Amino acid sequence: MPTPPHAISRLTDRLPPWAAGLSGGCILIIFAGLIAAPIALTGTTRASTAMQLWLFAATHEILYQPMVDEWNAAAAAAGTLPIEMSMLGLAPLQRRVMSGFYGGLPTADLVEIERTMAGQVFSGPVEAVGLVDLTDRMRDAGMFEKFPETSLSPWTSRGRVFGIPHDVHPLLLGVRADLIEGAGISLDNIETWDDFARTLAPMMRDDNNDGDPDRYLLGFWPTQTEKVEILLLQGGTGLFDENGALTLVSNANARVLATMVSWCVGPNRIAADVKDFEASGNKLKTDGFALAFFMPDWMCNVWKNELPHMAGTLEIIPLPAFEPGGRRVSVWGGTMLGIPKTSQNIDAAWLAAQHLYFDSEFARELYCYV
Secondary structure (H helix, E strand, O other): OEEEEHHHHHHHOOOOOHOOOOOOOHHHHHHOOOOHHHHHHHOOOOOOOOOOEEEEEHHHHHHHHHHHHHHHHHHHHOOOOOEEEEOOOOOHHHHHHHHHHHOOOOOOOOOEHHHHHHHHHOOOHHHHOOOOHHHHHHOOOHHHOOOOOHHHHHHHOEEOOEEEOOOOOEOOOOOOOOHHOOOOOOOOOEEEEHHHHHHHHOOOOOOOOOOOOOEEEEEEEOOOHHHHHHHHHHHHHOOHHHHEOOOOHHHHHHHHHHHHHHHOOOOOEEEEEEOOOOOHHHHHHOOOOOEEEEEEEHHHHHHHHHHHHHHHOOOEEEEEEEEOOOOOOOOOOOOEEOOEEOOOOOOHHHHHHHHOOHHHHHHHHHHHOO
């Protein structure tokens, strides 16, 4: 119900002189802020009855549940805090984490961060990052000897490590071997992307005479930004250096970007927009509208669950290089576990993080799941 005008006029009659020129709407906003501020500030010191763990992937929640149950049973006996998991999804988790970091408000005691969030999480001065710097803790625990350096690089900024890596996702190329071998074409001599396009060019026939190929060679489109990054990591310099500085402008990146453009437009187009994780994309994959797809380890499980009828049709080969002797592998995705600075239970969260990420049974389950 709108506030009656006479009520606002009585209120403005009692305001100090500096506020006499404010409108009724401004006055209501000020009073709402005065009421909300104590509530927000009280929230920063909430009592802890459990350590909050925020996740973005339902598969992680399933994997962690036995370990969380084990931790909670031991916590009850030892009088320590249990773990309470919340599966938020990627976009809601990102919004809640970043609003907490920017506003200095509590988020959780443990949060999983996906690789696409890293640029936002690590922006600004290193001391302003909303996560606890784990570098010294990880060094004291001997963790740097347990991880390959590349698994730490996405979670390292200005030489400081802010998260324990959950995984490394090597990426190769999945090709429709059933269609390619059925056409009598061998993939044995493919080393570069030029070799790839030249060898498979006969597959781009226009049998229905509509002016367009009936199939394309590669499932890729420039709006699929994660795949652009995959290729920049493979053949270019990536997007950022070890200090977090932007490295997009480089000769190597320019060469890779120009190649990607040539795949999608012009007379030598070889790529088509075949979406992952969507029914429309799965239909195009089933129909053979594209012949090759970027396949990180976890994508194999996606195909197994979403396209079980295509079992036996794919062959995994190294990525073609951008030049002879170039890199033939890349990565797609990745997750870390970090501790927000606003946690009231940092030491306990550190122990819980090690329990979750260094459990040998979890490692076996993760391997089998992929």
